[in-house]
Amino acid sequence: MNNWLVNMTGNANGSISVDLQEHLNYRIKVVYTAHGSNASWKWLRIISTCEEVLRHLADKIGSELGTCQGVKHHSLDLAKDISALMA
Numbered sequence: 473m474n475n476w477l478v479n480m481t482g483n484a485n486g487s488i489s490v491d492l493q494e495h496l497n498y499r500i501k502v503v504y505t506a507h508g509s510n511a512s513w514k515w516l517r518i519i520s521t522c523e524e525v526l527r528h529l530a531d532k533i534g535s536e537l538g539t540c541q542g543v544k545h546h547s548l549d550l551a552k553d554i555s556a557l558m559a
Contacts (some may be wrong), residue, residue: 498524 479487501521519526 496520496523499527
């Protein structure tokens, strides 16, 4: 099995062994499709060519809006949002 060590967290000792092709397949089939894992070949052909751009776009929008997703769940503090909307 040929896997790569990838650190997607940026943390020291955060590397994990992954099969990059399977990781790409997951993102294409599950993250970027509204049709679930059984998406049509036509849709997969369209989305697979721009997966990297979509990932970077989602990261950029998240960082601009301050909504970067992490690996931990916690309750949201809506005070900033409400203050911004009321201003």
